[in-house]
Amino acid sequence: MLDTSCPPDRSWSWPTAIRFGAGRLSDLPAALRELGASNPLFVTDEGLLPLPPAQAALAVLKDAAMAHGVFAEVQPNPTGVSVEQGVVAFRAGGHDAVIAFGGGSALDAAKAVALMVHQSRPIWDFEDIGDNWTRVDTSRTVPVIAIPTTAGTGSELGRSSIITDSAAHRKLIIFHPIMMPQIAILDPELTVGLPPALTASTGMDALCHALETWITPNFHPMADGLALQALRMIKDALPRAFADGTDLAARADMLIASGMACVALQKGLGGVHALSHSLGAVYDLPHGLLNAILMPHVTALNMPAAEARLAELARLLDLPGQGAQAVIDWLETLRDTLDIPASLRPLGVDEARLDEVVALALRDPCAVANPAPFDAELAGTMLRRALG
Structure with a gap:
């Protein structure tokens, strides 16, 4: 247990760069600029979008006058279809980064969207079996900032996503090292509610x-x-x-x-x-x-x-x-x-x-x-x- 009732701001790397502490959500615009991003796609789930944590994050972007889009079509068990829809939204908005915001499902979907923006193969070709991960085209990548609102999956520091293949009724682990977010903002205030x-x-x-x-x-x-x-x-x-x-x-x-x-x-x-x-x-x-x-x-x-x-x-x-x-x-x-x-x-x-x-x-x-x-x-x- 930490030795303080109100954790101070702390930062370290894992190798994902971690911004930890109450109120660190305010670091989001600076973190995006650090990655060279000016028009991110904010990916979350429909249920979380109207709630205070998501609205606070969007307000931070608005106050910083940062252009952004919102994709909130993520299901509790994210599917390949929702990932495809997220990729369409990313391309249509001319976005240059992904903000993964929410619980494990939203983070997994967002990381998968970022992975798939520059791929020509279907997502199922990257199932975590054998050397499937080597099929990923890494010539162009989309940076991800992950902001968890639950303390469960830890997907903000992970190299994979669990995506449901609705047609086959299977959950597949999609894996590649580039799926690890570049920055994670761990703000415990976002989990209080x-x-x-x-x-x-x-x-x-x-x-x-x-x-x-x-x-x-x-x-x-x-x-x-x-x-x-x-x-x-x-x-x-x-x-x-x-x-x-x-x-x-x-x-x-x-x-x-x-x-x-x-x-x-x-x-x-x-x-x-x-x-x-x-x-x-x-x-x-x-x-x-x-x-x-x-x-x-x-x-x-x-x-x-x-x-x-x-x-x-x-x-x-x-x-x-x-x-x-x-x-x-x-x-x-x-x-x-x-x-x-x-x-x-x-x-x-x-x-x-x-x-x-x-x-x-x-x-x-x-x-x-x-x-x-x-x-x-x-x-x-x-x-x-x-x-x-």
């Missing part, structure tokens, strides 16, 4: 990134360090941000932790994400909420393969109880504290499409990093347990 339920689900998404990173058997000691520090911060800050949305220090810690967890996940994720991507594609459900519900169930079934790492985490986080089971107990207690359902059923998920979800999950690139071999039997068992 986030409702408790969204604070909970997005915060658990960040926790899930860090936890799955920590227990995957892949080797990446630097990612482990980021994941552990994110878990420490989330353990303290998330319940506080949920209980008191105006707790600026807790909001600030969550923004930092979600970003760190996103960087860490390059080590690999696992079954929670493989299943949540697939459930999101089939049922069009919120990604963070799915992760929050799935995480205790999937982690419990992964425990035999990840017992040593979970036991180590329980010790490092000073959790009550002993061994790996202490982590499961913590996840379940936190879930209940945050008023998150214990089962997928309240979301409308049932056994009817279980086989379809499992088939998609087995194709998800996150599946290969699961601690236990992620086959149809294990995936089905995980889903059935999460159904209750």
Whole structure:
């Protein structure tokens, strides 16, 4: 936790240049000028556009007399169609940069729009499989400034976007290093108005990134360090941000932790994400909420393969109880504290499409990093347990 109730302005690089602190939204015009941009496209979602955070950002641009356009056709699970529409809007407005503003969906869509402006191939050719990323034409790029209004995906520091292929009913990870934003503005004041339920689900998404990173058997000691520090911060800050949305220090810690967890996940994720991507594609459900519900169930079934790492985490986080089971107990207690359902059923998920979800999950690139071999039997068992 930061040692101040009102974090001062701070800046560092990750390598994305980060402007952190309450009120740093005012840095937006200067950040655009730093990138040589004079006519950005402001990309957000329709629900956020009329709300105070987005209106405050647009007012900053207006006060700076900076030309800009607005694209707000982003869905909660952004689709390839919306990315195409964003590219059309970018070209039609003669824009020279993208401002990615909002939660993970808006940031992912905006980064994908920036990527696709100068591509001749369809976006699906850049799915994060093998060396597909080398197909990207990098001769011309569009700079991105990312401004998160939730502390969940950490997409403002990420090199990929999750985009839904509506025709194939699949969520695909689109990846290239140039998708990493040039500048991220982390202003905790923009997250103060986030409702408790969204604070909970997005915060658990960040926790899930860090936890799955920590227990995957892949080797990446630097990612482990980021994941552990994110878990420490989330353990303290998330319940506080949920209980008191105006707790600026807790909001600030969550923004930092979600970003760190996103960087860490390059080590690999696992079954929670493989299943949540697939459930999101089939049922069009919120990604963070799915992760929050799935995480205790999937982690419990992964425990035999990840017992040593979970036991180590329980010790490092000073959790009550002993061994790996202490982590499961913590996840379940936190879930209940945050008023998150214990089962997928309240979301409308049932056994009817279980086989379809499992088939998609087995194709998800996150599946290969699961601690236990992620086959149809294990995936089905995980889903059935999460159904209750």
